[in-house]
Amino acid sequence: MTVTIYDVAKEAKVSMATVSRVLNGNPNVKPETRKRVKDVIDRLNYRPNAIARGLASKRTTTVGVIIPDISSLYYSALVRGLDDVAEMYQYQTIITNTDFNPSAERDALYNFMSKQVDGIIYLGGILNEDTLNDIEKASIPIVLCGTSENDDKFASVNIDVEAAMDTVIQNFIDKGHTKCAFVKGYYSQQLMQHFENGIRRTFKRNNLEFKEDWIIDGFSKYDEAPEIYNILKEKELDIVISMNDAIAIGIIHAAQEDGKVVPDDMEVLSCANTRLVHMSRPTVSSVRTPLYDIGAVGMRLLTKYMKNEEVDEPNVILPHAIDYRDSTK
């Protein structure tokens, strides 16, 4: 039926071991033998069974990816970066959406372990302590991308979000503002915490109070923006830092609907950096997070671990910038 390494061996009049050597580029094969085997492989159209290979070698050339939601522009940009690098290094990815659900994350992780993935990229929420231990016990390399884990236990790739927020807020304060709304989004708690920390520390440094009720949480979609806008209006907050692009745009639209002009009557800045920021009018000022690169660098880092290469810096901080566009003055 399907042609196996045994068929090739028989046909080429060598042992399975030799075929295996040819397959894996082992140099200890006489050139003529190699050629003979290769010819047979071509002729029989033989393709090694990756599952059998995985069982024997304990390597699957597969990496598991945990992600909240692939249909989000933010995460899919990350994933594209990570997939492209995986492809370069001949790995495939198994992606699991978890919507930040801890038990879904746990299940996914155990699934990965059972499928013997060579490594894991984690873009999720908070890792459960027990699950963590199990991953460590299985000694599967794992890299955290853009989730801003405090713990230096794991390799990670991020930007310095606190610094980014510091810059943004200082800029607003320098222009005479003393308050701002912070609209959270559908991201991991820690990531949001880091953003918040950045905002807080800048207010503090300037001896200004950051009021708890400037934090607006619990919204995740563009459609909910009018609701958010009403809250902003009520609280008389005309500087808005939104973690989410789509929500930032929604707030702008809601303001316009209300007869306001952005940025004259309200300034909006987004912390995400998807294509959307260019696609609204006015265009949205934002923190330039290199999403694709975070994914790419994360996967590159992971390949190093998977191939047991030297890693000089396990916690990578990528550069960021603030792009001021038309939604701010």
Place this chain on the structure above:
Amino acid sequence: MTVTIYDVAKEAKVSMATVSRVLNGNPNVKPETRKRVKDVIDRLNYRPNAIARGLASKRTTTVGVIIPDISSLYYSALVRGLDDVAEMYQYQTIITNTDFNPSAERDALYNFMSKQVDGIIYLGGILNEDTLNDIEKASIPIVLCGTSENDDKFASVNIDVEAAMDTVIQNFIDKGHTKCAFVKGYYSQQLMQHFENGIRRTFKRNNLEFKEDWIIDGFSKYDEAPEIYNILKEKELDIVISMNDAIAIGIIHAAQEDGKVVPDDMEVLSCANTRLVHMSRPTVSSVRTPLYDIGAVGMRLLTKYMKNEEVDEPNVILPHAIDYRDSTK
């Protein structure tokens, strides 16, 4: 080191076969034995090795997905639908981005075969004849989602895009228009062909000529829209059917930049149906393609094939609608 089925068997004082039976819910196990084995499994924290399982059973609970670009809103929406259903049926997906590159598609397909996937979801361009034969030979179930393959050789899920275009164009013609631009996008040739066919047939039925140079091809990104707009202006085309949301929005913006008012001076309708259509001003009229559902239904269909269930209709056509928003009169 890692605990295997053998360890469980020894500890529970049964054979591996019995443990395997418990694992797979085989009824031929005495309840007390079952309990004993289960207890040991829990105690040892045993997790079956999916690779070994795959080798022995020839089932991997994995499906391969071929997709042009996961970072596209269009495709990631499809994928989310398909992933959710896969998850329900306990399958994981391996996703490969191919950018419509035929050789990348081929490689991905062979990779899937070597990894012994239980099924394949294809959202790509055109399948190569040889590759096709190999898939058939390997008898791996495959479902085409939203790629509008003419061939009824494979199961598929689509909307009737020709009918959709017919409706749209007839509507424009009824309002007295006699020409329209058709801006292609980053989708499969066949899909675009189907859209084009729909447009053509409606013009023909109305005894109107559809001019070849109304077709604008070769653009894929929002940023390129100003260029497209210039072409439109030159050709004096004020009705624009864009296959891509982002490009539709870009054209609207370019028109506005040029002092025109959409829809008064130019009407724009998009064939894609991503969240973007709501997020521009004016909002974009579009064909309501149920992307998530196409993915979900496609995966459901695939599970039927993978479990050898009865399939009554392998070529599913999902309902569509035309949503007229503010970019058309």
Place this chain on the structure above:
DNA sequence: TATAGAAAAGAAAACGATTTCAAAGAGAAT
């Protein structure tokens, strides 16, 4: 009490590769 038949359990052969270890072959040096 014997016994047929069903239910439960075990032994061992797959599955299709890699990998270890030993053996054979080929030259080179003496």
Place this chain on the structure above:
DNA sequence: ATTCTCTTTGAAATCGTTTTCTTTTCTATA
């Protein structure tokens, strides 16, 4: 011609399951 070394090859174990085929153990009936 013999020995030694290095290269090339093969035999067989191994990876961790499932599955087939027996064998053993029950249960119910005669």
